[in-house]
Amino acid sequence: MNGLFVSPSPHRATSMSTARIMLLVIIALLPSAVAGCVFFGPSAAAVFAVCVISCVVFEALSRKIMKREQTVSDLSAVVTGLLLGMNLPATTPLYIAVIGSFIAIVIVKQLFGGIGQNFANPAIAARVVLMLSFADSMTTWVVPYWYTDVVDVTTGATPLTASWLNYSEGGAEYKMAPFTLGEMLWGETGGCIGETCAIALIAGGIFLIITKIISAATPVAFIGSFALLTFIYTGSAVETVYGILAGGLLIGAFFMATDYATTPVTTKGKIIFGIGCGLMTFIIRNFGSFPEGVSFAILLMNLLTPYIDKLTLTKPFGAKMPEKPAKSEGKE
Amino acid sequence: MNKLNGIHLAHNKGTKKCETVDFPLPKSVIIPMSQHMGAPCDSLVKKGDEVTVGQKIGDSGAFMSAPIHSSVSGKVTDVTDYLLPNGSVCKAVVIETDGNQTVCPDLRAPIINDRQSLIAAVRDCGLTGLGGAGFPTHVKLNYDPAKTPVDTLVINAAECEPYITSDYREIMENPNDIIEGILLVQKYMGIPMCKVCIENNKPDAIELMQKKTAEIGSIDIVTLPSEYPQGAEKVIVYSAMGRIVAEGELPSHQGVMVMNVSTVSHIYRYSQDGIPLVKRRITFDGDAVTENKGNYFVPIGTRVSELLAHGKAEDAKKILYGGPMMGMCLYDTEQPITKTTNAILAFRKGELPQTTACIRCGRCVRTCPFGLMPLMIEKAYNAKDVEELKKLKVMLCMNCGCCSYACPAHRPLAEINQLAKSLIPRK
Numbered sequence: 001m002n003g004l005f006v007s008p009s010p011h012r013a014t015s016m017s018t019a020r021i022m023l024l025v026i027i028a029l030l031p032s033a034v035a036g037c038v039f040f041g042p043s044a045a046a047v048f049a050v051c052v053i054s055c056v057v058f059e060a061l062s063r064k065i066m067k068r069e070q071t072v073s074d075l076s077a078v079v080t081g082l083l084l085g086m087n088l089p090a091t092t093p094l095y096i097a098v099i100g101s102f103i104a105i106v107i108v109k110q111l112f113g114g115i116g117q118n119f120a121n122p123a124i125a126a127r128v129v130l131m132l133s134f135a136d137s138m139t140t141w142v143v144p145y146w147y148t149d150v151v152d153v154t155t156g157a158t159p160l161t162a163s164w165l166n167y168s169e170g171g172a173e174y175k176m177a178p179f180t181l182g183e184m185l186w187g188e189t190g191g192c193i194g195e196t197c198a199i200a201l202i203a204g205g206i207f208l209i210i211t212k213i214i215s216a217a218t219p220v221a222f223i224g225s226f227a228l229l230t231f232i233y234t235g236s237a238v239e240t241v242y243g244i245l246a247g248g249l250l251i252g253a254f255f256m257a258t259d260y261a262t263t264p265v266t267t268k269g270k271i272i273f274g275i276g277c278g279l280m281t282f283i284i285r286n287f288g289s290f291p292e293g294v295s296f297a298i299l300l301m302n303l304l305t306p307y308i309d310k311l312t313l314t315k316p317f318g319a320k321m322p323e324k325p326a327k328s329e330g331k332e
Numbered sequence: 333m334n335k336l337n338g339i340h341l342a343h344n345k346g347t348k349k350c351e352t353v354d355f356p357l358p359k360s361v362i363i364p365m366s367q368h369m370g371a372p373c374d375s376l377v378k379k380g381d382e383v384t385v386g387q388k389i390g391d392s393g394a395f396m397s398a399p400i401h402s403s404v405s406g407k408v409t410d411v412t413d414y415l416l417p418n419g420s421v422c423k424a425v426v427i428e429t430d431g432n433q434t435v436c437p438d439l440r441a442p443i444i445n446d447r448q449s450l451i452a453a454v455r456d457c458g459l460t461g462l463g464g465a466g467f468p469t470h471v472k473l474n475y476d477p478a479k480t481p482v483d484t485l486v487i488n489a490a491e492c493e494p495y496i497t498s499d500y501r502e503i504m505e506n507p508n509d510i511i512e513g514i515l516l517v518q519k520y521m522g523i524p525m526c527k528v529c530i531e532n533n534k535p536d537a538i539e540l541m542q543k544k545t546a547e548i549g550s551i552d553i554v555t556l557p558s559e560y561p562q563g564a565e566k567v568i569v570y571s572a573m574g575r576i577v578a579e580g581e582l583p584s585h586q587g588v589m590v591m592n593v594s595t596v597s598h599i600y601r602y603s604q605d606g607i608p609l610v611k612r613r614i615t616f617d618g619d620a621v622t623e624n625k626g627n628y629f630v631p632i633g634t635r636v637s638e639l640l641a642h643g644k645a646e647d648a649k650k651i652l653y654g655g656p657m658m659g660m661c662l663y664d665t666e667q668p669i670t671k672t673t674n675a676i677l678a679f680r681k682g683e684l685p686q687t688t689a690c691i692r693c694g695r696c697v698r699t700c701p702f703g704l705m706p707l708m709i710e711k712a713y714n715a716k717d718v719e720e721l722k723k724l725k726v727m728l729c730m731n732c733g734c735c736s737y738a739c740p741a742h743r744p745l746a747e748i749n750q751l752a753k754s755l756i757p758r759k
Contacts, residue, residue: 004648004661005649006650006661007682008744010733010746013685013737021691021740071689116741261691316702317570318579319578319725320580
């Protein structure tokens with residue numbers, strides 16, 4: 001008998017693939033993306049469409065120009081497009097969305113070798129570049145349902161830019177949050193298209209944890225350290241919960257800080273990464289010149305990932321580690 | 333519960349109800365003079381010699397080896413070069429069977445009355461580990477009790493590889509031989525305790541062994557979770573006893589000796605009838621086998637083509653010695669059953685999914701029973717960075733294949749680990 005197939009063991013493989021992982025991430029992102037389209041209307045949908053399509057086209061073109069095997073079918077460009085779209089305001093001019101996609105896919109991802117090789121999360125890096133380059137467009141926030149006739153005012157504050165109301169009652173000073181807990185959870189607030197609906201983001205995150213696509217370590221460490229610091233700083237549970245639900249913290253913790261390529265591999269590393277993100281977000285939000293710090297925090301921690309990886313190597317089972325070299329002085 | 337990482341696999345133990353039957357005697361057998369780790373044997377016969385069942389036809393003066401016996405009676409038609417699956421070449425004795433299966437008249441049941449006579453008998457038997465790795469059993473028994481006293485005999489009946497049911501059938505068919513074998517080893521090796529370790533997907537085997545050993549205080553039956561690679565030596569020692577066989581150590585350094593369940597019962601049978609290891613039980617399965625799947629006693633040296641014909645497995649594309657996780661591919665169906673073959677699996681499909689780029693998901697790290705980092709090892713291997721490979725402890729890799737299995741990019745990580753090992757100079 002001829003034509004026997006010979007290969008090294010093992011002869012079985014998981015049914016999981018890169019494309020399937022990306023598909024599950026897309027499914028997890030959909031609820032918040034849909035919520036964003038409902039709140040912010042057709043222009044939000046247009047931003048999504050432009051981001052996804054241009055990311056996919058840039059990916060395909062880069063691979064073709066670089067004469068590398070085509071990787072569009074792994075769906076990672078679709079995920080990047082969706083994430084970028086979710087991190088933009090609904091009124092972002094579409095050419096800016098295209099520029100963002102170019103930065104994400106061509107500069108951050110493909111120039112460094114494509115999937116798995118990028119040093120920073122493409123969507124976050126693109127968002128940061130756009131924020132610094134097109135400050136006006138990137139900080140114009142429309143109110144939910146602005147595209148319908150019922151709303152008089154079309155632009156407004158986000159939960160992080162709106163000011164808290166101070167009032168006194170019976171001699172005591174109180175602060176009132178600009179949005180109610182219900183509004184914050186449901187997401188009927190100003191903000192980037194995909195970051196407002198907390199319920200949908202949490203549901204998507206839990207879905208990814210249950211399907212074992214992401215580890216709970218990063219979001220727990222990220223949100224937990226941020227919450228702890230905020231509570232210590234403000235002494236207010238209301239402000240702590242508000243801070244968690246506001247801005248890009250949830251989308252960042254569940255979807256951006258869990259990106260495989262740009263975050264540490266081991267659980268220990270993920271916890272360090274998450275705590276670093278929580279700390280940086282807390283510092284930038286409270287003491288920085290920007291109202292929001294999630295993107296910067298994750299970007300900064302992305303850069304530290306190779307070092308965290310080096311410091312958090314596993315200790316293999318039964319391994320005998322080399323003894324630390326004894327100090328040479330005093331020995332002879 | 334002591335638990336290392338691993339993976340959950342479909343068990344596919346479709347042959348577990350198949351009682352073992354004798355495989356029809358082939359017209360001719362080919363017996364390689366190297367069937368397991370250690371030194372190859374020199375052929376003791378030449379073309380034209382008449383041989384009988386159990387007659388010694390190969391031996392070596394080296395310590396790390398075991399003699400080889402003829403599995404049939406008949407005439408040596410050739411002593412030829414044979415290409416082993418690992419790429420090296422050894423001699424192989426080709427014997428044409430006469431159909432009488434005349435047993436060698438010199439065979440006697442061995443006289444065992446102390447440690448040394450037990451070790452000598454096990455060597456004369458030609459016994460090697462029947463679980464698959466094939467470590468010569470007399471070498472394993474020959475530890476120095478003064479330096480590394482062994483207090484526990486671990487009987488490995490985990491059988492964690494999918495498809496294979498040969499050890500399970502040994503328990504169901506010969507439980508008394510197993511227990512007698514254990515008691516024999518315990519008595520002459522002076523090992524007070526024995527733990528028989530069985531995965532929980534074989535509840536009837538556990539129940540049977542519990543019933544049979546209820547009166548024997550020195551034998552414990554341990555139920556282990558069904559998780560691959562539970563049956564790996566270091567893994568089973570940790571799961572059953574919580575002892576860590578560290579880098580560079582043998583189980584005896586931790587006071588443990590691990591022996592496969594079929595091996596220990598073979599020691600007992602040899603002590604009774606003196607017939608060396610000339611046939612063994614194998615599981616014959618796989619989706620290319622269209623009939624006669626099951627468990628067979630097969631003479632060592634039987635060509636796999638005979639089995640495939642018996643199972644009408646014409647469109648087999650990939651044929652394995654052993655299970656799908658650690659089994660080795662046959663390059664030719666004329667290759668024979670050896671002492672270490674516990675299964676022949678024939679599959680219609682050979683190709684694995686296309687390899688894509690590493691996405692650093694970390695699944696290889698999370699599934700590695702030994703906590704190695706295959707993704708880092710691959711990088712260091714590509715850079716030929718020997719120092720980094722040493723730091724990553726690649727030498728600990730037992731090639732269980734969990735990393736390759738779990739990789740969503742389908743990278744051949746286990747294979748790369750083995751290649752990386754070869755870069756590290758041996759001390």
